Amino acid sequence: MRLIRKTFPPKSGFINVSRLLILKKSRFTFKTDMIISLKDINKSYPGAVPLHVLKDVNLSIDKGELVSIMGASGSGKSTLLNILGILDNYDSGEYYLDGVLIKDLSENKAADLRNYMIGFVFQSFNLISYKNALENVALPLFYRGVSRRQRNKLAMEQLERMGMADRATHLPSELSGGQKQRVAIARALITKPSIILADEPTGALDSKTSKEVMQVFRDLNAEGMTIVIVTHDPGVGEQTNRIIRIVDGRIV
Numbered sequence: 001m002r003l004i005r006k007t008f009p010p011k012s013g014f015i016n017v018s019r020l021l022i023l024k025k026s027r028f029t030f031k032t033d034m035i036i037s038l039k040d041i042n043k044s045y046p047g048a049v050p051l052h053v054l055k056d057v058n059l060s061i062d063k064g065e066l067v068s069i070m071g072a073s074g075s076g077k078s079t080l081l082n083i084l085g086i087l088d089n090y091d092s093g094e095y096y097l098d099g100v101l102i103k104d105l106s107e108n109k110a111a112d113l114r115n116y117m118i119g120f121v122f123q124s125f126n127l128i129s130y131k132n133a134l135e136n137v138a139l140p141l142f143y144r145g146v147s148r149r150q151r152n153k154l155a156m157e158q159l160e161r162m163g164m165a166d167r168a169t170h171l172p173s174e175l176s177g178g179q180k181q182r183v184a185i186a187r188a189l190i191t192k193p194s195i196i197l198a199d200e201p202t203g204a205l206d207s208k209t210s211k212e213v214m215q216v217f218r219d220l221n222a223e224g225m226t227i228v229i230v231t232h233d234p235g236v237g238e239q240t241n242r243i244i245r246i247v248d249g250r251i252v
């Protein structure tokens with residue numbers, strides 16, 4: 001991973017870096033279509049009485065799947081998604097992401113893998129309020145040292161893909177909830193991630209808009225994108241191709 005950091009910022013987008021990732025990965029990659037594999041994952045939050053949130057979670061997701069993780073509020077969905085997204089650690093077990101063991105990583109290594117493999121979509125959109133739609137979508141490329149001209153070109157392509165090109169110069173406050181989520185999805189896609197992880201992506205939307213956003217995910221999946229959606233909404237789960245259910249921290 002040190003190799004990767006030395007190449008920042010890449011001269012021409014992210015091609016060089018993803019090649020390096022493959023080289024580095026090959027040392028401990030196994031041949032599989034699985035992009036996510038969890039084995040006996042346990043996770044507790046510390047406290048006077050530690051809270052055991054994930055209990056012996058076993059789970060695998062193949063490349064190209066559109067799956068939902070469904071469960072009641074407090075069942076551990078966000079905790080699980082944060083582990084999948086390398087935003088949080090786990091206590092025991094093994095997590096392989098595209099063949100790479102995600103365990104005891106340094107902050108830098110975790111950030112690199114996260115930035116190059118995962119696109120996040122959140123319930124609250126997480127757009128920067130003083131930047132317009134185009135600037136929000138382009139931002140991840142700024143951190144990769146991509147030129148302004150190139151990142152604006154690529155950001156506009158993603159906005160077009162989301163049917164949002166005519167809103168490129170609008171601020172988030174000038175967009176509807178559904179439009180904000182489309183901008184957030186465009187931002188997640190711009191780094192060409194291997195997988196999209198979405199935590200309650202329709203949680204702030206009315207049911208009609210929710211269906212439209214789910215259709216966006218379905219279209220992306222039809223193009224081959226692997227997508228994992230966490231939701232407590234059965235209507236959302238129904239629109240995915242597989243439902244993984246979690247009850248009180250256990251997959252059932």
Ligand SMILES: Nc1ncnc2c1ncn2[C@@H]1O[C@H](COP(=O)(O)OP(=O)(O)O)[C@@H](O)[C@H]1O
Pocket residue numbers: 045046051053071072073074075076077078079080
């Ligand atoms: N950072 C944290 N520290 C302590 N407890 C937490 C933390 N995050 C979540 N929890 C607790 O863990 C349980 C599962 O939370 P979470 O994964 O957010 O559930 P869900 O997303 O399914 O609603 C809940 O009881 C919650 O209060």
Ligand SMILES: [Mg+2]
Pocket residue numbers: 077078079
């Ligand atoms: Mg949650």
